[in-house]
Amino acid sequence: MATSPETEHPVKAFGYAARDTSGTLSPLTFSRRATGEKDVRFKVLYCGICHSDLHFIKNEWGFTTYPVTPGHEIVGIVTEVGSKVEKFKIGDKVGVGCLVGSCRSCENCDIDFEQYCPKQVLTYGVPNFDGTKTYGGYSDHMVSDEHFVLRWPENLPLDAGAPLLCAGITTYSPLRYFGLDKPGMKIGVVGLGGLGHVAVKMAKAFGAEVTVFSTTPAKKQESLVGLKADHFIVSKDEKEMQSVAGTLDGIIDTVSATHPIAPLLNALKAQGKLVLVGAPEKPLEVAAFSLIMGRKIVGGSNIGGLKETQEMLDFAAKHGITADVEVIPIDYVNTAMERLLKSDVRYRFVIDVANSLKAE
Structure with missing residues (x-):
């Protein structure tokens, strides 16, 4: 007989979990492993809600096993460390993002691309x-190998900083890797949601001239005044799109809905790079000549390694970058998921776990 989540490990834990494809989250008692010699255990203070959480709890990617406790934008305070932990001590503020393990020996791990x-x-x-099974941050505490735990900068807010562990690194990493992090570069950001608004802040902090592309004209003021973007283009307007043809060094495309990319490639200069961080369900159509005639690149990027994620947190702290968040109690989480589905959040929900999750 399979071991229950509550009994497979010695340390009792409590959180919210989905139990079927409805995605409805409700209290769950489960368990976490004892603190190993290289482990850090911490009390969860805040956890961001990522759109991936919504996909996962509804099994929209086809590999969810239930029950599932989501959450990979987790910040907290260390309560216990293993005997061989070197980087952390009790009382430290820490974060855990999308990964808690890797082989540590393959070619990717060797170059900090876990x-x-x-x-x-x-x-x-x-x-x-x-x-x-792993259980995420919609829970009272976490335990992780110290390699996958991040030091939290002292001047970075815990609540508004939590989403950086996914949205922050997902946008910072491609800007750095594809060389789009130089002052004076002209960078486009497609979509102004949880990822997009952080991408604007990251690109501005690198000294870029930033153009926001959105299908929603109402987001113009938000982009130009609230986020200090330099230009705003309604991507459905052919005249506006033509006005930026051949002007951009790179574009970070955060949109997960199916959308045409030919107009975006047209906005790039020769040698320009279109980097996808959103994942539309349907395959993209790319005309070969739209790449060949300008030696343009369509690429992709997925979060970052642990070294780069720490670098990103320190960069965010230095430049005052946080996500725009709505802090909620955990018993509001199902309503938050419904609102997230309708894009009714500016721009990230963050659960106040410590003050609202009470074990039954």
Whole structure:
């Protein structure tokens, strides 16, 4: 008989979990492993809600096993450390993002690209190396190998900083890797949601001239005044799109809905780069000549390794970058998911776990 979530490990834990494809979240008692010699255990203070959480709890990607406790934008305070932990002590503020494990020996791990390790362990909903399932940050505490725990900068707010552990690194990493981080570069950001608004802030902090592309004209003021973008283009307006033809060094495309990319490629200069961080369901159509005639590149990027994620947190703290958040109690989480589905949030929900999650 299969071991229950409550009894597979020795340390009792409590959180919210979905139990079927309805995605409805409700209280769950489960368990976490004892603190190993290289482990850090911490009390969860805040956890951001990522759109991936919504996909996962509804099994929209086809590999969810229930029950599943989501959450991979987790910040908290250390309560216990293993005997061989070197980087952390009790009382430290820490974060855990999308990964809690990797093989640590493959070619990708060797160059600090753990996010591309074929044996990576996601923070929730997948088998860990011991065969038990991972549970995320919609819970009272976490335990992780110290390699996957991040030092929290002292001047970075915990609540508004939590989403940086996914949205922040997802947008920072491609700007850095594809060389779009130089002052004076002209960078486009497609979509102004949880990822997009952070992408604007990151690009501005690198000294870029930023153009926001959105299908929603009402977001113009928000982009130009609230986020200090330099230009705003309604992507459905052919005249506006033509006005930026051949002007951009790079574009970060955060949109997960199906959308045409030919007009975006047209906005790039020669040698320009279109980097996808959103994941539309349908395959993209790319005309070969739209790439060949300008030696343009369509690429993709997925979060970042642990070294780069720490670098991103320190960069965000230095430049005052946080997500725009709505802080909620955990018993509001199902309503938050409904609102997220309708894009009714500016721009990220963050659960106040410590003050609202009470074990039954």
